[in-house]
Amino acid sequence: MKAGVLYGIKDIKCVDIEEPTLKSDDDVKVEVCYCGICGSDIPRVNAGSAHYFPIVLGHEFSGIIKEVGKNVKNVKVGDHVSVAPLIPCDNCIDCKNGNYSLCKNYTFIGSRIQGGFAEYVVVPSKNVVKFKDEVDFKEGAMFEPSTVALHGIRCADYKDGENVLVIGCGTIGAFTIQWLKILGAKKITVSVRSQRSAELAKRLGADCVLFSTSENFVDEANMVTNSRGFDYVFDAVGSQETIFDSFKTVANKGTIAMIGTPIDEVKFSVKMWEYINRKEFHLTGSWMSYSYPFPGSEWTDTKEAFETGKLKLDDEMINKIYDLENIENAFEDIDKKKPSGRTLIKIKK
Ligand SMILES: [Zn+2]
Numbered sequence: 001m002k003a004g005v006l007y008g009i010k011d012i013k014c015v016d017i018e019e020p021t022l023k024s025d026d027d028v029k030v031e032v033c034y035c036g037i038c039g040s041d042i043p044r045v046n047a048g049s050a051h052y053f054p055i056v057l058g059h060e061f062s063g064i065i066k067e068v069g070k071n072v073k074n075v076k077v078g079d080h081v082s083v084a085p086l087i088p089c090d091n092c093i094d095c096k097n098g099n100y101s102l103c104k105n106y107t108f109i110g111s112r113i114q115g116g117f118a119e120y121v122v123v124p125s126k127n128v129v130k131f132k133d134e135v136d137f138k139e140g141a142m143f144e145p146s147t148v149a150l151h152g153i154r155c156a157d158y159k160d161g162e163n164v165l166v167i168g169c170g171t172i173g174a175f176t177i178q179w180l181k182i183l184g185a186k187k188i189t190v191s192v193r194s195q196r197s198a199e200l201a202k203r204l205g206a207d208c209v210l211f212s213t214s215e216n217f218v219d220e221a222n223m224v225t226n227s228r229g230f231d232y233v234f235d236a237v238g239s240q241e242t243i244f245d246s247f248k249t250v251a252n253k254g255t256i257a258m259i260g261t262p263i264d265e266v267k268f269s270v271k272m273w274e275y276i277n278r279k280e281f282h283l284t285g286s287w288m289s290y291s292y293p294f295p296g297s298e299w300t301d302t303k304e305a306f307e308t309g310k311l312k313l314d315d316e317m318i319n320k321i322y323d324l325e326n327i328e329n330a331f332e333d334i335d336k337k338k339p340s341g342r343t344l345i346k347i348k349k
């Protein structure tokens, strides 16, 4: 089969490798349709943070069930599925508590074992989430980022707050906006850096858009909340700037959830530290997207929201689609252009 194999830093090529076979009676074989390039794949390819070489990455994918093991009951050949990439140990204290995202001994499809930049992937049947044929395979490849957004909202113990701020309108930000809307937020403000993102945020349900590049950003945010601050802030970026924007704009006793993946070091000034004390806000992180029963309601709610059309894949959320043969160019272009939408690899012709 064809697969995009990563051999070393910036050395990814589409080559022929052996097609995987079922390893247990609980496994299924998925013929991959689309696989997204996650923000976390970029340093794995371009900066050498992959666990080993050679490896086939890709953990955001959809496909068709091609083969099922003897014990498999949840799907049959021909079903359309998205794949939850985490394989938790099921034995550690976090797994026992249903916090699979925090598992200490997990493996992961597409970062530790073969992923979706390939024609076929063999995965445990409990990792596949079946969706109706009406849902597009491109949407199926976007289940994972949607679940990450929803998990972040759950980590913040979100209750329908009056004033919500989402920082960033990349893939995770775009899903966070949509989920907040679905969950009944009354007023959603989004902070962005570009006009394109501003328009996307509005199409997805933002009531108000702020430009984080504005000199008067904090004053403008205060105007939205009558100087109370936002009850919930979701940082879907994770930079020094956005973390401080969240400290400055959150309400007293409010909640900040960090969903973004940090890339650079963050330095705290006394002033910034003071915000934490003076506002007595709650700050939480968010990691992956799983809950009990595995893979969790993040996944079943995502599937349902796509099936009912509540969640949308706006064209602007997709940067570009490349064939598997051109996977090398996809990563080169991302490195050069740093696009904000998802780049997808189209695998099944
Ligand atoms: Zn991802």
Ligand SMILES: [Zn+2]
Binding pocket: 088, 089, 090, 091, 092, 093, 094, 095, 096, 102, 103, 104, 105, 106
């Ligand atoms: Zn575990």
